[in-house]
Amino acid sequence: MDIGLLRVFQAVAEEGSISKAAQSLSYVQSNVTARIQQLEQELKTPLFYRHSRGITLTSAGQTLLEYTVRIFKLLDEAQQAVLDSPVPKGSIMVGSDTTAAVRLPAILSAYRSCYPDVEVQLQIRRPSELIDAVLQHTVQGAFLDGPVEHPEIVQELVINEQLGLIIPDSMDYEDLQSIHGQTLLMLNAECLYRMRLDAWLREEGLRLGKVMEFGTMEGLMACVRAGIGFAVLPVSYFRRMNITQGISCYPFPERYAEVPTVFIRRRDLYMTSAFREFIEVLKVHLPEAVFCNELPAAGGRRVDA
CATH class of the missing domain: 1.10.10.10 (Winged helix-like DNA-binding domain superfamily/Winged helix DNA-binding domain)
Structure with a gap:
């Protein structure tokens, strides 16, 4: 043929x-x-x-x-x-959802300083789009909240994020009753963060009110600051944003707080020297991450093979 x-x-x-x-x-x-x-x-x-x-x-x-x-x-x-060589060169394409992307500037800067002959391209997408991009070979690896269940996907690392309620000071938060009927502001209305919030609310006999979806984190946070609603984000993201006025962060209870961020790739991906060294840089700059060949996927995103 x-x-x-x-x-x-x-x-x-x-x-x-x-x-x-x-x-x-x-x-x-x-x-x-x-x-x-x-x-x-x-x-x-x-x-x-x-x-x-x-x-x-x-x-x-x-x-x-x-x-x-x-x-x-x-x-x-x-x-x-x-064409691969022991000295990394060429290009790699990496994907990330918006919240995971807050960790990447330091990582990309360190990688670039070590391997200036490698061009690193970054795509910011929704988690479902990132999974498709990995499966379709559009990106070599991607950060997203997980785990992810798919026979063709390997999860290289996990960072156990702790969720928090991001609430404007004008909302005067005391407990979950304070957000009853308030609008939840999210980048992706189907994300795992909302699932954890739903579970917490059900336990307290409460229900989620309106949900407003945003295209950018900047727009979302501006609306939180303006008192339009509240958000659910990793506590680490809030700390890295270094917000000191207008917004406060209240951690989830331990039973609902933990959501893993994973870095995924295709199981059959050819690992160029450039991509292998990218993984090594992740190990150095994400000391809190657990690196392994595969992670248990119970409770994660299930993707049809």
């Missing part, structure tokens, strides 16, 4: 259109159509349904796409392995 045919097939499958695939590949449309037909004849099965809205993959096409992605990933890894 010609690798060039697979590249055309993948482009058409991802674009969902012959014309868009031709444009992305800088081919004429008739050339793309002919190559898809050649591949279908070679495999003796249709790979796409043609309809008025464009094209969609058949079940055979979906199966071939999954293998095609794996084939090109293996080719990329082969190239990395051949």
Whole structure:
């Protein structure tokens, strides 16, 4: 099977259109159509349904796409392995959710000073998006609240964060009754922090009120300071922000306080020297972290394989 045919097939499958695939590949449309037909004849099965809205993959096409992605990933890894050297160079892509990202500036600065020939790129996303990015090889590793249950994911480290209620001074907090009916401000309404808060509230016979979701931590914290509502964040994040006026932090009770932040990667990831050394820098600059090959995933994010 010609690798060039697979590249055309993948482009058409991802674009969902012959014309868009031709444009992305800088081919004429008739050339793309002919190559898809050649591949279908070679495999003796249709790979796409043609309809008025464009094209969609058949079940055979979906199966071939999954293998095609794996084939090109293996080719990329082969190239990395051949070009890899004991001295880290090239680039690595790391992902993080917003709260975990507060730890990264010192880590990235230390790594850059040790390995100036490596370009480190950082993507800030939601936890679910980070898991997908790791599985799809978009990033090599990612920090997020976990653990994560998936057979293709290895968890390299865990930092046991302690949760706190981040409350404006105007709210005059005494106990959970003080936030009854108040608005919870969150970056991600489905995060594990909210689950812990829900459990605590249920134990006290209370219910969560409105939830307001934000796109940035800056916007969220500005609204907390303005008295619009309260937030749930790791105590370490609050301390690193060095907030001294307008907002206070009240720790969760011990039974609900602990939420792990994990650093995940694909189990089959080829570990370049640049990425291996990044892990070593994490060990130095995250002394509170527990490093291991795998972590128990009970109670974490379950991801369908």
